[in-house]
Structures are given as C-alpha cells and as structure tokens.
Amino acid sequence: MIRDERIPSDELRRIDDEIRSDWATGAAVDFDEAIRYHESLPVEKRFAEVLESADKPLLQPRAGVPRLDDQIELLEYLHGEGEADLLPTTIDSYTRDNEYGKAQEGLEKARETGEDTLNGFPAVNHGVDGCRNLIEAIDAPIEVRHGTPDARLLAAITFAGGFQSFEGGPISYNIPYTKEHGLAETIEHWQFVDRLAGAYTERGVRINREPFGPLTGTLVPPSIAIAIGIVEGQLAATQGVRSVTLGYGQVGNVVQDVAALRALKKLGNEYLPDDVCVTTVFHEWMGGFPPDEARANGVISLGGMTAAIAQPDKVITKSPQEFQGVPTKEANAAGLRTTRQIIDMAIEQNIDIDGIDEEQELIERETHCLMDTILKHGDGDVAWGTIKAFESGALDVPFAPSDSAAGAVLPARDDDGRVRIFEWADLEMDDDIKEIHRARLSQRAETEGRQESFRMVADDVDAISDGKLIGRPHSGTGGVGNAD
Amino acid sequence: MIRDERIPSDELRRIDDEIRSDWATGAAVDFDEAIRYHESLPVEKRFAEVLESADKPLLQPRAGVPRLDDQIELLEYLHGEGEADLLPTTIDSYTRDNEYGKAQEGLEKARETGEDTLNGFPAVNHGVDGCRNLIEAIDAPIEVRHGTPDARLLAAITFAGGFQSFEGGPISYNIPYTKEHGLAETIEHWQFVDRLAGAYTERGVRINREPFGPLTGTLVPPSIAIAIGIVEGQLAATQGVRSVTLGYGQVGNVVQDVAALRALKKLGNEYLPDDVCVTTVFHEWMGGFPPDEARANGVISLGGMTAAIAQPDKVITKSPQEFQGVPTKEANAAGLRTTRQIIDMAIEQNIDIDGIDEEQELIERETHCLMDTILKHGDGDVAWGTIKAFESGALDVPFAPSDSAAGAVLPARDDDGRVRIFEWADLEMDDDIKEIHRARLSQRAETEGRQESFRMVADDVDAISDGKLIGRPHSGTGGVGNAD
Amino acid sequence: MTRTVVLGVIGSDAHVVGITILEQAFSAAGFDVVNLGVQTSQEEFAEAAKAHDAEAVLVSSLYGHAEQDCQGFHDVLAEADVDAITYIGGNLAVGQDDFEETRATFEDLGFDRVFDSETDPEEAIAALERDLQITTTESERVTVNS
Amino acid sequence: MTRTVVLGVIGSDAHVVGITILEQAFSAAGFDVVNLGVQTSQEEFAEAAKAHDAEAVLVSSLYGHAEQDCQGFHDVLAEADVDAITYIGGNLAVGQDDFEETRATFEDLGFDRVFDSETDPEEAIAALERDLQITTTESERVTVNS
Ligand code: B12
Numbered sequence A, B: 001m002i003r004d005e006r007i008p009s010d011e012l013r014r015i016d017d018e019i020r021s022d023w024a025t026g027a028a029v030d031f032d033e034a035i036r037y038h039e040s041l042p043v044e045k046r047f048a049e050v051l052e053s054a055d056k057p058l059l060q061p062r063a064g065v066p067r068l069d070d071q072i073e074l075l076e077y078l079h080g081e082g083e084a085d086l087l088p089t090t091i092d093s094y095t096r097d098n099e100y101g102k103a104q105e106g107l108e109k110a111r112e113t114g115e116d117t118l119n120g121f122p123a124v125n126h127g128v129d130g131c132r133n134l135i136e137a138i139d140a141p142i143e144v145r146h147g148t149p150d151a152r153l154l155a156a157i158t159f160a161g162g163f164q165s166f167e168g169g170p171i172s173y174n175i176p177y178t179k180e181h182g183l184a185e186t187i188e189h190w191q192f193v194d195r196l197a198g199a200y201t202e203r204g205v206r207i208n209r210e211p212f213g214p215l216t217g218t219l220v221p222p223s224i225a226i227a228i229g230i231v232e233g234q235l236a237a238t239q240g241v242r243s244v245t246l247g248y249g250q251v252g253n254v255v256q257d258v259a260a261l262r263a264l265k266k267l268g269n270e271y272l273p274d275d276v277c278v279t280t281v282f283h284e285w286m287g288g289f290p291p292d293e294a295r296a297n298g299v300i301s302l303g304g305m306t307a308a309i310a311q312p313d314k315v316i317t318k319s320p321q322e323f324q325g326v327p328t329k330e331a332n333a334a335g336l337r338t339t340r341q342i343i344d345m346a347i348e349q350n351i352d353i354d355g356i357d358e359e360q361e362l363i364e365r366e367t368h369c370l371m372d373t374i375l376k377h378g379d380g381d382v383a384w385g386t387i388k389a390f391e392s393g394a395l396d397v398p399f400a401p402s403d404s405a406a407g408a409v410l411p412a413r414d415d416d417g418r419v420r421i422f423e424w425a426d427l428e429m430d431d432d433i434k435e436i437h438r439a440r441l442s443q444r445a446e447t448e449g450r451q452e453s454f455r456m457v458a459d460d461v462d463a464i465s466d467g468k469l470i471g472r473p474h475s476g477t478g479g480v481g482n483a484d
Numbered sequence C, D: 001m002t003r004t005v006v007l008g009v010i011g012s013d014a015h016v017v018g019i020t021i022l023e024q025a026f027s028a029a030g031f032d033v034v035n036l037g038v039q040t041s042q043e044e045f046a047e048a049a050k051a052h053d054a055e056a057v058l059v060s061s062l063y064g065h066a067e068q069d070c071q072g073f074h075d076v077l078a079e080a081d082v083d084a085i086t087y088i089g090g091n092l093a094v095g096q097d098d099f100e101e102t103r104a105t106f107e108d109l110g111f112d113r114v115f116d117s118e119t120d121p122e123e124a125i126a127a128l129e130r131d132l133q134i135t136t137t138e139s140e141r142v143t144v145n146s
C-alpha cells in the first residue's frame, strides 16, 4: 500500500538503474558528474533562484519543437523578441507515453525532412548531451513541461542534462492527461521523480517542481485545483523537494482569480513544510480560445490584467494562435509582449477590488473541506487518502478523461461569471458551502429564464471562444440591465 | 463681443447662404429637402437613437479614405468584420483647413492613381449626393470626425448628406488642432454649426454633437477635459442641440479613468439643460503608442477593461498599428474585436475598485473650480468667459499648440500612475487641491530619488510607448518593492 | 428507431471536452452514442463499431498527431467488416496549417468527411443525417432492385 | 559657443508633442533652439533659418502629408540663401509604408537625413553633432587651403 513516505536511498538507486535501462540514452546519466555540471551553471540559469528572487511576475511561454537546433533558435527568439524571463521546453506526446521508439522515428523524420513531425522536444532521445547543448545555448532558466504520467526517465535525463525545473505531478499529469493510468502507479512514479529532485536538492542543486495547476483547463473550480496542487506539493516535499511552484489556471472572473491566487499562496504556505519555498504560477486562460487572433488578444490581456492585480510569481502566457494549433514563434512572442505591456501598465496601480477577501475565504474553506476529506480517506496519509478520495468521488475534477476520477462533478458560471459547482456528485463539501453555490447558480438560472442543465455547462464551455465570459442563451440579453 | 446666445433665424440663413458659396457643392444643400431625407432614413441609421438606447458600450473606430467607393468598402468591412456598432467618416486635413481646392486635387489624384493621397474623406468635395451614397450603403449610423476649426460648410453639407453625428467644438477642435485660430472666431463658427444642428433638431432630426474630449491626447488632467467638454456642451445646447456626447481620453490609470468617466456623466447632467440627453464616450489611449502591434494590443485591452468597468455609452477604439500610420482595415477591425472581447468578458463582472469615489470627488471639485473661473471671467457668460480664461491662463491645456492657449500647464504622473499637475502656471485651482497634487508628485519624486522636472514629464510622455505607465528613470526599480 | 454512432478520441490524445460536448449533442439529436472516451486505439474503434453495428464512426483528434494515428485506420475497419460512415474532426494538423490541405490528407486516408475545430456539433449532425439518408435510400434501392 | 537650430512642424500639421520633446533635448545638449511651433510654412522655416543664421533646419511631420508639404522646400531655402543642414523626422508617409522607401523619397527631396518616429532625440543630436563636425572641419580645411 502506497504511503507518503520518503523513498530510501538504496531503493532510489535501484529504480534509477532500472529505468535508465529503458532507453539507450539513460546510460549516460551520472549523478555526481551531474551535480558538478549544475554547479558550473551561472546564477542566471538557476531556475529556483531566479524565480524566487524576482520582484514582479516573470513571464514564461510554452514551446517545443523536435530538433535541437530548432529548439535553440525558438527559445532564443522567445527570450530575445518575446522578452520571456523563463523558458520552457515542451516535450512531445510520444515521450509522454514512454514511446521512445516512436519519438526516435519522429525525430529522425524531422531531421530528414525539416518538418515538425512531433509536437514537442523528445528530450529522452536527445539525451543528456543534447539537453546540455540547449541549456548552454540559452541565457535563462529552462523548465521541462510535458504531461507525462511516468516521467521517471525523462526526469533522470533532463535533470542530468541541466534543467532545474520540472512540471507535473501524480494527479495533475494523470487525471487530465490520460485514461488508464492508476493513481497508485502515478504516485509511485512521481515519488521517484520528486526523490530524485530531492537528491539534487540535498547536494545544493534546488530543482524547482511545479504541479500542473490548470488540470483540464476547463472551468475547474479554484478549490479543486488548489487542493490537488497542495497534495502534490506535500508529496514532493516529503521526497526532499524545497522549491515548489503551485499553479492555477485563469477562470476569467477577475475577483475569483485574484482570490484564488491569494488563497493558493496562503494555503500553500500553510500546508507545506516551512523549509519549502512556495511560489505561485498563473496560467492565462487554458480552455478553448476564440478562433480569431484579435479576440484571442483580448483573452490574453484579461489574463495579464488579472496577473497585474494578483501578482503571482510567474505567468504562463498564451499566444493569439492558441485556437488553431501550435503557434508560430512570432505569435508566441506576441502573446508574451501583449501580456508584458498590460502587466507593466497596470502593476504599479493600486487596484483593490471589493469582494476579493470574501471570495478568498470561500475558496479557503472549500479547500480545507477537500484537504480534510483527503486526510480522512487516508487515515492521515495524503498519498493513500488521495487515491481513496478519488475512488469515492469525494475528490473529483470536472471533464477528467481518466478512469481514476469520477469526472462527475460539473461546473457552471454564476451571474457574475464565477465558476461554481452545478453537479456535486460525490464531491465532499460542507452543506452551507453547497448552499452558497446553489443560490448563486439559481440566481443565474433566473436571470436567463431557464433551468440549470448540462446545456448551461456546454454553453459556458464555449462562451469564451464565442466572445463572452458567461454562456447566456442566445436570445435574451441576460443579466445586463437596460442603461439609459 | 461674442456671447453664449442663440443665433437668430435670419442670421442663421444669412451665414448659411454665405458659407455655402465657398465651394461649388454648397449649392446643392436644401434644408427642407434634407429634413425629408433624414425622415426617410431607417431607425438603425439614426445616430442619437441608436446611441442613447444602447444597453452596453457601443464600439466605434476611426476611418477615412479619399474615394467614395473605398470609403464604403472600408466602412462595410469595419461593420462586418470589425463588428463596429457605430461608424466614422474621418475627414482629410485639407478640408480641415478649408482648402477645398487642394482636397479636390488630392481626390482627383486618388481617383486616377488609386492611391490614398489624402488622409481622410473630403466630404465637401464629395457633396451632398456623395455623402448620401455613403449613408445609404452602410447599415449603421455614421459620424463625421475631423478636427476642423471652421467646420460650417462641412456641417452644412454632411448634415444635408444624411450624417446625424458631428464631432468637435470651438475649443476642442481649435486648441489641440491649430496654431493661429482665435477662440472668438472658432466659437462663432461653431455656434453656427450647433445652430444648424439645432435647426434640424427642432424639425425632429436630432443631430448628435460630440465635443472632442481627449484634446491633445497627452496626459490631459481629467478636470481640464471635462470642463472644456461641458463648456462646449453648454454652447451647443444654447443653439438647440439636444443630443450631446461628452468625451474623455484614457489616461491609463484605471481608477482615475473610471472616476473621470463617472464625473463626466454626472457633471454633464448637472451643467447641461434637462432637455439635453447626455451620453459619454471613452477614447482608448490617445497618446503615443508602442512601436509594436503586440504591445499595442495590451494598451488597447487596458482601455477595453476600463470601459467594461466604467461602462461609457460609446468607446472609440484604436488599432494595433496606431504607432505607425493610418491602419489597414484589417488592423482597424482587429482593434475593434480585441476591445469587444475584453469588454464582453469583463462587463458582466462586478468590479468595484476602492478609491474611485474619492478620485471622482477630487475631479468634480477641480472641474467646479474651472467652471467657476470661466463664468467669473465672462461675468456669467460661458462663451466670453472661456475666451478670457484662456487669455489669462486660468484655463489651459497641456501641450496645446495653439496661440490661443498658454500651454504652460504641465502634467506628470504620481506614484500610482494618475495624472497630476506638476506646473500649474496660471491655472485656476483651490490651494488645497494644488496641495494634494503636490503631495502626490513629491511622493513619486521621492520614490524615484530625483527632482520633479520637465525630464519627468518627458519620461511620462514616452512611458506607454516604452512599455510602462509611469516614466521611471531607467536605473532604479522605482516604486516596486522587493517581493519575497 | 435510434441509430448508433461510435465516438472517441484517437491515439494517445486526451482532449476530452470536445467529445463530451459532441456526445451530448448527438444524444440530444436522437442518436445512440457509444462514447469510447480518449486515447482510443484503432482496434477499439473497430471492435465497438462492429459490436454495436454502428452506422457511423466519429473520430476526434486535437493534439496534432491525427495523421500518424489514422494511418491504416480504414484497413483495420475493413478487416473487422465495419462498413460505417467515417468522420474525423478537431485540430488535425500540428501548427498553423491551411485547412484545405488537411481536408485532402484525411480524405485520402479514407474519411468520408473532415471537420475543423470551428465546427458546431449541429453541422456535423446535419451532415450525418444527410449522409445516412442517402445511404439508406441507396440501400433501400438496392433491396428493391435485387 | 552655441549653435543654432531651427525647429518646426511643417504644413498644416499640429502634432506638437514631438517637437516639444526635441526642443528640450536639443537645448539640453547645448544648442540654441528656435522653435517655430506647429503649422509652419516653408517660407517661415527659410526666414527663421536666415534670420538666426541657423546651422540646421529640423522639420517635423506626423500627420501623413509630409511629401506634399515638402515639395520645393529646398528651392525655397536656396532662394533665401540658407545653406543649413536639413533633417526631417516623424511619421512621414500615410499608412503602413516601408521606411526605406520613405527615406529615399525624402532624400530625393533634398533632406540630408531622414528619421522615423522611433528615433530617440539623442540619435538625432549625435547625428547632428557628427554632421556639423564634418562641415566645420571641411570649411576649416577650405579656409586653410584658400
Ligand atoms: C483544454 C486544452 C487542453 C487540456 C485538455 C484537458 C482534457 N483532458 O480535455 C490540457 C491542458 C490537458 C491539454 C493538453 C495538451 N494539449 Co491542449 N488544448 C486545450 C485547448 C485550450 C482547448 C481544447 C478544448 O477543450 N476546446 C473546447 C472544445 C469544446 O472544443 P474542441 O476540443 O475543439 O472540440 C470541438 C470541435 O473541435 C469539434 N470536434 C472535435 N472533434 C470532432 C470530431 C468530429 C467527428 C466532429 C464532427 C467534430 C469534432 O466539435 C467539438 C465540440 O464543439 C486547445 C486550444 C483551443 N482550441 O483553444 C489546446 C490544444 C488542442 N492542445 C494542444 C496541445 C499540443 C496539447 C498537448 C500535446 C501539449 C501540452 N501543452 O501539454 C497536451 C496533450 C495531452 C494529450 N495527451 O492529449 C494544441 C494542439 C496543436 C495542434 N493540433 O497543432 C492546441 C490546439 C493548443 C495549441 N495551440 O497549441 N490541452
């Protein structure tokens, strides 16, 4: 039975040896040599230091292409023309499935044809040296971003390759990203990743770990995202991680987003051990984008505006081409600069919005309910409790494709555009909180003169790509009164 | 001596006959026939009705090209692809100077070469029929936007040509737009324009008049803009105008902008006669733009966000190509859609920011000071008082190129980015208000560790195009503290 | 009489929101929807289509690997004796591609219709109703003739 | 010894903010600036340059009619016996033009240097100091030789 306990050193070594034999490039990993390599890196490439010492939100895009030289060029461009503070390397889908053979084929085809036949950078195939070439070429810290349920080999190679930040976690890279992986299995695999990061940390190389906050990106109620982020932070801390960046994806209501980011920081510090440095990352809208770059810029800017008010430590930007497909480097850089401009214009302003404290308190209470039920399900153990709580449905994620989650909870926006829960299914929550949600949603139903239904949820899913925040029925004008 | 009195009918006719002989197309104007023409227009082309009955901010771009068919195509595009609610016809610079001969040359050259040899639509040269072709082709109301000190012939022709909204005024189209026109002269000329609009109004065709609120577009303190708008509204009302849209240009500080728009509406209703329907228009940032479309989209979006909170009746949008030159129609439409998206996402949200009431009160007190001094200068007459107040410098506009204004008052931003007055020169203002400005500015000077000086003003002029709101010295980090 | 359609996301793609919306829309339009969920293999599509005697197979792909994931798909269907109408939709190419090229690629792979991600579920339903109509009429004609 | 430059906005253009900044920057750099303000005619530029024995004439234009407004400008200067360095800067073309074309157009019209609206005052000051240096050195050389 899996528990939230630190993997013993010999066990760490055993697994490490085992997984490194999964693909040829694994053999090149040498931990002690890797520590020396990290020590040789200049301070401006040390992810945790740069992030934790920043005095305003740092911007980071998403980006990954198959070939090394293209990836270098892309990151140089995003650093130069996009003025990104932190850079990413997004891994391709085959690697995420541990299909290194298919990734190799894709990489070779990419090298032959010059085309991007993979949707990301196959870091395992590039191996330790390939990764180091990338790290050396770019004058900024780089994070590995992926979506891999079993990221053990990817971690072993990219850590040795000089990366100092690694996204994901056993829940956040399972529930939204896969169908058949069990939670017990992903927790075990991520305990290894975290333990490896912890091993580097013990030797003075603080690897930053970032749970993937947005989950399915689609109307995720803040407390669900926060609870899962905290659990992943706790699991990582147990394995020795000391730099944790908790994430949250914009829902589009400014008050709720600011409240959520504040709750995230506060609860993160409350639940995680004192020796963990907790930072936060805000993801610009992760759901469906409008099929129009001009409108997409409006969505991106609302994210920037929210970031200026909430001041998270990091912002992950979107590009105006999000709807269509992987963006060109120009569009990616444009998303960065649009975000930068609105943040820099708004951040020195004193913008205190009413109702943030109240919303934050609600989010905190909800999160406490979820954390309590997790611990209760695990008899005090967060790893076991997470598995059991997902099993019972007491913990759930809307639109989860995974068999490990009920995926039965359904969100909908209230009349102010805040994400509430419409269908609770078995999600654990105090009755008075449920009542608050119910009241807010029935107010909306009344405004719109229709019943709460899946139709409302579907309308909300499409709303932002259709140009609105709330999916009102197309007839009536909804909540907007008649101005004079 | 010019006074704020209604032009008698016979005088109206005399001037009308006179100015219509300035250019051949003037002869085609027939007032009674024009009334019938307006009566034949469908309700969706009636500017005042559409604007005054709207239940959320209507969007309007700027646009004008020399040839009629191109102008039709342009407006159709902005209506269709840009989803503009209201359309503009921006007049060329020769027409603004009453150089109809040069405009004719330019128009003919444009017709021959297909190039845009004028920077707008020469409506006088197109004549009544040309204007009507445009009005008939477009299924939305269209406003004449220009910058003409002596717009009498332009008004006579465009009103007869079916336009129902006309921007400008004796101060707002003089002080920022010309050097040598005296205020007495422009007031007299605009009294005619307003009287003509009033004549249409009496016959049931309510011509909407819109003072140009942004003035020089460059760090104009809200109270100065509001006072001048009110004066122009009063002058127009005296001549029989019953639909007045008071304007204001974004300064970029959200609290100050929202406060200013609320003050504008409140004071407009307070100062203008009850039978005048007062609406408001918000101009997205009118000063220098960043030389980068991505960053420009951030500036535009901050304007949209502000509009969503303040909910003016109309928003004049900018395009991402503002910096470079007259925008392509695609860029113009993009500015509209970016604005639309962020407004529509934010407008249903309850966003109450602290401190708006306080700032609004300050703006109102300042405006009262200015209005009082104007009336005092004119012994109770607003027309005469305006002339005298500008002469004495008690009323002034920053960066005014006109010899009729001292142009001595200098604005600078405070530590929160609100526009304050750094150099008062002879501007009339209560001492305690001056003290508030002084305190705010010295707080900024302290943050930056430098003296208040013209250098600070120059830095603020460039700040937004350089990517920030406040022109901090390039070294120090300014007011942003060290976050943990 | 209800008609059965099989729906799923192919390959290792996990974008589930689109098919959730499609499932609801096709059900509301009177179809029996067998939703296989995300990360469905070619074989799973074929088995389900066979087992439920589906009249249409609706394949969704968002993550940009659709072309690789659909290689040989129609052979697998044929081997399993599935003779259903096949549609594919979503974000079918990596990057900012021209949709007409993409359409041609997937028609060449054997799909009866190809939809981009701006498609409203209603359009796909209308198309399917038309296509099934024609098929039915044709097969009825065949029955009558033989 | 200070050096005099004449500055103004040509034609019926009223964009004053740029020359306000330029005036301040050139003054701070030690030049004597004669600022003619906005809406300055060719003749006014020529008269002022003559009257103040200016070493440079700085023309600004933002509103898009610069090309028309500057036709024959250098003839007017020549007629008034003005032999100053001439710069023009601002937004020199209507619409979204390519700057290299614009530069060529205004060089053909006789301007010594053409600046776009991204120009920092410092760049123009540096250029002018260089140009005046060269002119001075040349004229000194001429003096020495003759
Ligand atoms: C939400 C989202 C996610 C969520 C998905 C959560 C979940 N499990 O569902 C998360 C964050 C986990 C995610 C992950 C990834 N994503 Co994603 N994601 C999106 C996003 C923003 C919205 C998708 C969505 O839900 N839309 C709303 C639904 C209602 O619309 P829809 O999916 O388009 O479906 C409609 C239509 O397409 C159509 N349709 C769809 N299928 C079919 C089939 C038929 C037969 C018919 C008729 C119609 C039809 O009808 C549907 C209903 O209206 C899109 C970009 C966008 N569109 O804005 C990117 C996007 C699809 N993702 C992308 C990528 C690359 C990924 C990742 C590979 C990379 C990464 N960054 O981690 C991973 C993939 C993981 C995996 N194994 O699949 C790319 C795909 C690029 C490409 N094709 O070129 C996109 C376009 C973003 C981008 N611009 O880069 N993603």
Ligand code: B12
Binding pocket: B062, B090, B093, B119, B146, B147, B176, B177, B214, B215, B216, B217, B218, B286, B287, B288, B289, B290, B321, B322, B323, B324, B325, B326, B327, B399, B400, B401, B461, D012, D013, D014, D015, D016, D017, D018, D019, D021, D022, D058, D059, D060, D061, D062, D063, D064, D065, D087, D088, D089, D090, D091, D092, D093, D094, D095, D115, D116, D117, D118, D119, D120, D121, D124
């Ligand atoms: C503020 C503004 C206005 C204000 C001007 C107030 C005033 N009296 O000054 C108002 C609102 C009144 C206005 C009016 C008009 N404007 Co205007 N305006 C602007 C805007 C937004 C900013 C200009 C500015 O002040 N910039 C800040 C200063 C510091 O920068 P600058 O002027 O560029 O000057 C710097 C450099 O260019 C350079 N420079 C300038 N001149 C020179 C000369 C030399 C020798 C050198 C070395 C350097 C140099 O150094 C300066 C200092 O750093 C610009 C667009 C933009 N740039 O964002 C449009 C813009 C210049 N305007 C434009 C137009 C068309 C007009 C109007 C004709 C139309 C209208 N809509 O009414 C009228 C013209 C009226 C008239 N008779 O002149 C266009 C010009 C189009 C073109 N060239 O193709 C622009 C580009 C907007 C657009 N995209 O359409 N405008």
